[in-house]
Amino acid sequence: MLIFEHSRPGRRNYSQSPTTAAEVRNIPQHLLRKTPPLLPEVSEMDTVRHYTRLSQLNFSIDTQFYPLGSCTMKYNPRACNSLAMLPQFLARHPLAPEDTGQGFLACMYELQEILKDVTGMAGVSLTPMAGAQGELVGVAMIRAYHEARGDYARTEIIVPDAAHGTNPATAVMCGYTVVEIPTGKEGDVDMAALKAAVGPKTAGLMLTNPSTLGIFEKNIAEMSRIVHEAGGLLYYDGANLNAILGKVKPGDMGFDVIHINLHKTFSTPHGGGGPGSAPIGVAERLLPFMPVPIVAFEQGKYRWLTEKEIPQSIGRLSAHMGNAGVLLRAYIYIRLLGAEGMYRVAEFATLNANYLMAELSKAGFEIAYPTRRASHEFIVTLKDLKEKTGVTAMNVAKRLLDKGYHAPTTYFPMLVPECLLIEPAETESKQTLDAFISSMKEILAEAHAQPEMVKGAPHTTPVRKLDDVKAAREPDLTWKQSS
Amino acid sequence: MPFIPHTEEDISTMLASIGANTIEELFDEIPPALKSGSLKALPGLSEMEISRLMQERAEVDGRYLNFIGAGAYEHHIPAAVWQITTRGEFYSSYTPYQAEASQGTLQLLYEYQTMMASLTGMDVSNASMYDGASALAEAALMAVRSHKSSRRILMPTTVHPIYRRVVRAIVKNQGIEVVEIPYCAECGHTLVESLAPYAGQDIAALVIPQPNFFGVLEPVDALTDWAHDNDALAIGVVNPMALALLTPPGEWGSTGADVAVGEGQPLGIPLSSGGPYFGFMACKQSLVRQMPGRIIGRTTDLDGKTGFVLTLQAREQHIRRSKATSNICTNQGLMVTAATIYMSLLGPEGLRRVAAQSHANTVALVEQLETLKGVKRIFSGPLFHEAAVTLPVPTDAVLQTLKAQGILAGLDLGEHYPELGNALLVCATETKIADDLKKYVEHLGRVLA
Numbered sequence: 001m002l003i004f005e006h007s008r009p010g011r012r013n014y015s016q017s018p019t020t021a022a023e024v025r026n027i028p029q030h031l032l033r034k035t036p037p038l039l040p041e042v043s044e045m046d047t048v049r050h051y052t053r054l055s056q057l058n059f060s061i062d063t064q065f066y067p068l069g070s071c072t073m074k075y076n077p078r079a080c081n082s083l084a085m086l087p088q089f090l091a092r093h094p095l096a097p098e099d100t101g102q103g104f105l106a107c108m109y110e111l112q113e114i115l116k117d118v119t120g121m122a123g124v125s126l127t128p129m130a131g132a133q134g135e136l137v138g139v140a141m142i143r144a145y146h147e148a149r150g151d152y153a154r155t156e157i158i159v160p161d162a163a164h165g166t167n168p169a170t171a172v173m174c175g176y177t178v179v180e181i182p183t184g185k186e187g188d189v190d191m192a193a194l195k196a197a198v199g200p201k202t203a204g205l206m207l208t209n210p211s212t213l214g215i216f217e218k219n220i221a222e223m224s225r226i227v228h229e230a231g232g233l234l235y236y237d238g239a240n241l242n243a244i245l246g247k248v249k250p251g252d253m254g255f256d257v258i259h260i261n262l263h264k265t266f267s268t269p270h271g272g273g274g275p276g277s278a279p280i281g282v283a284e285r286l287l288p289f290m291p292v293p294i295v296a297f298e299q300g301k302y303r304w305l306t307e308k309e310i311p312q313s314i315g316r317l318s319a320h321m322g323n324a325g326v327l328l329r330a331y332i333y334i335r336l337l338g339a340e341g342m343y344r345v346a347e348f349a350t351l352n353a354n355y356l357m358a359e360l361s362k363a364g365f366e367i368a369y370p371t372r373r374a375s376h377e378f379i380v381t382l383k384d385l386k387e388k389t390g391v392t393a394m395n396v397a398k399r400l401l402d403k404g405y406h407a408p409t410t411y412f413p414m415l416v417p418e419c420l421l422i423e424p425a426e427t428e429s430k431q432t433l434d435a436f437i438s439s440m441k442e443i444l445a446e447a448h449a450q451p452e453m454v455k456g457a458p459h460t461t462p463v464r465k466l467d468d469v470k471a472a473r474e475p476d477l478t479w480k481q482s483s
Numbered sequence: 484m485p486f487i488p489h490t491e492e493d494i495s496t497m498l499a500s501i502g503a504n505t506i507e508e509l510f511d512e513i514p515p516a517l518k519s520g521s522l523k524a525l526p527g528l529s530e531m532e533i534s535r536l537m538q539e540r541a542e543v544d545g546r547y548l549n550f551i552g553a554g555a556y557e558h559h560i561p562a563a564v565w566q567i568t569t570r571g572e573f574y575s576s577y578t579p580y581q582a583e584a585s586q587g588t589l590q591l592l593y594e595y596q597t598m599m600a601s602l603t604g605m606d607v608s609n610a611s612m613y614d615g616a617s618a619l620a621e622a623a624l625m626a627v628r629s630h631k632s633s634r635r636i637l638m639p640t641t642v643h644p645i646y647r648r649v650v651r652a653i654v655k656n657q658g659i660e661v662v663e664i665p666y667c668a669e670c671g672h673t674l675v676e677s678l679a680p681y682a683g684q685d686i687a688a689l690v691i692p693q694p695n696f697f698g699v700l701e702p703v704d705a706l707t708d709w710a711h712d713n714d715a716l717a718i719g720v721v722n723p724m725a726l727a728l729l730t731p732p733g734e735w736g737s738t739g740a741d742v743a744v745g746e747g748q749p750l751g752i753p754l755s756s757g758g759p760y761f762g763f764m765a766c767k768q769s770l771v772r773q774m775p776g777r778i779i780g781r782t783t784d785l786d787g788k789t790g791f792v793l794t795l796q797a798r799e800q801h802i803r804r805s806k807a808t809s810n811i812c813t814n815q816g817l818m819v820t821a822a823t824i825y826m827s828l829l830g831p832e833g834l835r836r837v838a839a840q841s842h843a844n845t846v847a848l849v850e851q852l853e854t855l856k857g858v859k860r861i862f863s864g865p866l867f868h869e870a871a872v873t874l875p876v877p878t879d880a881v882l883q884t885l886k887a888q889g890i891l892a893g894l895d896l897g898e899h900y901p902e903l904g905n906a907l908l909v910c911a912t913e914t915k916i917a918d919d920l921k922k923y924v925e926h927l928g929r930v931l932a
Contacts, residue, residue, distance in 0.1 A: 003594050003827050016561040017833035018913050022843035027865050031700050033730055036831035038601035047827040048563050055572035057587035062571025075486055076575050079530045088541035093551045094757030095894055103540030117523045129613040130813040168805035175656040178805045216512045252519040271817030272588035273578035275759035315652030319616040319645050320757025338527025341485050348487050350509045355497040373512050401584050429488040461583035463790035471782035471794040477607045478597040
């Protein structure tokens with residue numbers, strides 16, 4: 001039942017809006033709304049009950065294990081939420097003077113400094129509001145760098161075929177043409193293809209390392225040399241930073257610019273699809289182009305640097321300074337971990353992934369890159385299972401929902417057929433992983449014994465398999481009074 | 484070990500299963516030369532220690548009586564909004580790609596889309612964008628995509644100055660030209676006559692703010708009709724709270740604006756130094772396939788039961804890659820959860836009362852300020868809940884003195900509109916009571932005396 005179906009004309013909450021209806025003077029009649037908007041007329045209890053019940057239809061980290069590859073679904077500590085929501089932080093207006101926000105700005109400054117250290121970069125700006133916006137900023141800086149040197153010939157961005165979809169989409173938004181390069185048998189970027197692709201048109205290369213195949217690009221130093229010698233820059237998609245936190249710094253791998261998904265590595269909540277936050281880090285040569293504002297600490301005071309101090313900045317990406325509340329949560333998380341805790345993140349994320357990979361392999365699942373170490377994630381391919389039983393990766397994913405697990409990432413990266421990309425994250429215990437492994441074994445047995453049942457999954461979720469085709473062909477995107 | 488549950492026994496069993504001796508061995512594919520290792524010494528804190536640190540910092544920041552608006556507005560947020568929004572099932576859930584495991588979020592987003600479409604008078608809404616400024620940039624890109632030839636956007640200077648910068652930063656690498664249109668110095672809004680130089684030219688869209696950055700109401704009907712007469716799209720950039728009172732973009736002019744975007748923050752989102760907020764975007768049915776971002780649709784399951792899914796995904800980056808409408812993959816799910824609960828609690832009458840009281844408070848504040856010698860509202864156009872006033876002394880000195888009294892007196896307009904002289908943008912939402920206005924006026928009176 002929709003909230004609108006609970007609505008009754010004239011019902012309302014009296015405590016939550018002004019007691020009297022103020023007179024609207026000074027607004028000409030023709031600018032005033034004629035009919036009220038279609039908002040529900042319900043009681044406070046109706047609202048609380050309706051949305052509490054809706055919440056219960058969701059899977060979440062607080063209720064389920066999410067072995068969701070490339071998404072780093074780790075526990076979101078409650079202290080991060082409650083401390084970021086202290087009343088003074090919530091009440092502070094974004095345009096309030098800097099001296100009324102020294103406590104907040106201290107956190108932001110320290111976060112910038114810590115992220116510089118973690119990534120090995122020369123500068124950090126906290127402003128991008130999501131991974132894709134961090135990418136947009138990063139590629140825009142690459143463009144600004146070339147143009148500032150009078151080099152307008154560079155029109156191409158190289159992207160491996162295993163990359164996130166945001167990489168090519170971002171390159172296009174920055175006015176570049178995308179050159180896709182293939183992956184070799186062992187899962188590394190095909191070096192011959194890379195050599196053939198670079199040249200005077202190369203603006204840069206976008207790379208995730210460890211890659212979305214769950215393996216560390218061993219040739220990264222050589223790749224860095226090839227791209228730099230051709231005059232291009234290296235972009236690091238920080239989606240998988242969790243796997244190498246404190247172990248390798250992207251700056252040391254030769255990257256010129258990086259975005260960091262705080263909602264992955266630094267445990268800020270996914271919130272059902274946002275808000276994200278993706279600070280960017282840059283090497284020395286990109287410092288003049290960083291997006292503003294950036295926090296500075298001078299003569300004992302924190303203040304914002306803007307276009308005035310960074311005149312070649314690529315500009316602003318949001319009305320204010322980015323997703324402040326998300327940044328606070330990440331700061332609190334980092335302070336809880338300390339340096340030791342950050343090393344352990346990578347260590348235990350990697351231990352969990354390799355353990356799961358080993359056990360699933362023993363259980364009869366085919367590993368896509370069996371000769372490689374898993375980073376913090378790995379790929380299972382169900383090509384054989386599909387040929388033998390007709391059960392697909394999507395069917396297995398949906399059957400996992402019945403067993404109380406969120407599905408792994410399916411059909412990504414696209415180059416591995418019938419794939420499940422599995423990432424357990426460091427916050428899961430061996431016992432949880434063992435229970436998941438048992439469920440995977442059960443599903444494998446079910447696929448052979450009762451393939452039709454598996455294909456019909458899920459069976460126990462609030463709704464069964466939904467008709468996507470109907471949704472796209474006859475879009476029903478808003479509720480109408482008569483419907 | 485914070486947030487890591489492994490016992491020593493677990494670790495050794497797991498390593499044995501993998502066939503490794505140490506955890507460090509699992510990193511043996513990383514070339515040793517790259518292992519830079521050590522991070523700067525940063526001791527981990529206990530929850531008690533970090534609580535103390537954060538509380539101290541929050542106290543340093545203090546609380547002020549705030550009269551700044553300028554795109555972010557202080558409104559009362561009912562207790563239920565964030566208590567429900569931060570339930571783990573909303574807070575810690577993933578993007579609803581697995582629809583069967585995400586019906587709560589998906590249904591909520593469908594309800595949100597319905598509320599926003601109705602509030603803006605549009606046919607459809609997406610599931611939200613990053614913030615108001617970036618939503619406007621995406622609307623400009625959308626207009627250019629849907630227009631056959633033009634790559635030019637007309638942008639009144641009454642649009643939020645930072646929004647204008649953000650639009651430029653986001654669209655500049657795609658060869659899109661943003662032309663600024665001056666405002667009427669007397670009335671404080673855009674005049675249709677000032678668009679005359681562009682009549683008959685190839686224009687992709689005209690941006691129409693309502694209310695505008697000065698809090699003044701624009702002649703939206705005439706501006707919308709001008710855009711359509713010139714084969715351009717009309718993009719409304721609106722305050723959603725104002726729409727409880729004002730004509731929605733979908734009803735502007737003879738056929739309505741084509742796209743409505745704006746900052747969703749007034750709908751239950753705390754100010755929190757600038758984010759996270761959420762942008763909204765709604766449009767005419769004919770433009771839906773050009774719209775960026777996530778969209779939720781209602782459908783049925785195998786048993787014919789109603790359910791909700793992410794739909795029209797053929798527009799998006801994870802399917803279309805380099806041919807997507809935008810690189811955006813996230814929305815502001817949790818913020819929209821709060822906004823949807825806020826709008827349900829307020830309802831049409833509650834929202835109208837908040838808007839009306841904010842209007843009335845600002846009108847009252849301006850009237851009282853104008854009793855002070857040399858203080859005067861700058862523009863004659865009708866206002867919603869914000870006003871530009873001129874001061875007889877330098878703005879900065881006034882702001883500093885009032886701040887010392889615990890009052891944030893408004894935004895200095897000097898940086899973005901130096902032609903206005905000593906000018907202050909003030910806003911009094913429904914959260915201000917008569918005593919607050921009196922306190923402000925008294926203190927300002929003392930500064931000016």
